[in-house]
Amino acid sequence: MGRPPSKPTRLKNGFYIEVKNQGSGTIILRRDTEQQMLLAAKEYARTKEVIVLGEMKNDKWI
Numbered sequence: 001m002g003r004p005p006s007k008p009t010r011l012k013n014g015f016y017i018e019v020k021n022q023g024s025g026t027i028i029l030r031r032d033t034e035q036q037m038l039l040a041a042k043e044y045a046r047t048k049e050v051i052v053l054g055e056m057k058n059d060k061w062i
Contacts, residue, residue, distance in 0.1 A: 015033065
């Protein structure tokens, strides 16, 4: 076994939402366009808790 990675993970450019069940872990989803992200957030909001994180561009949140 080697040592654990020390470099933080990089997120791709795109629009992100965070989806979670009550009492469970979270999943971060990426979509290419804002319209796709909002549509996905609307679909998941029926059964899960959704948090819109925003747009990631060149490792910075916009």
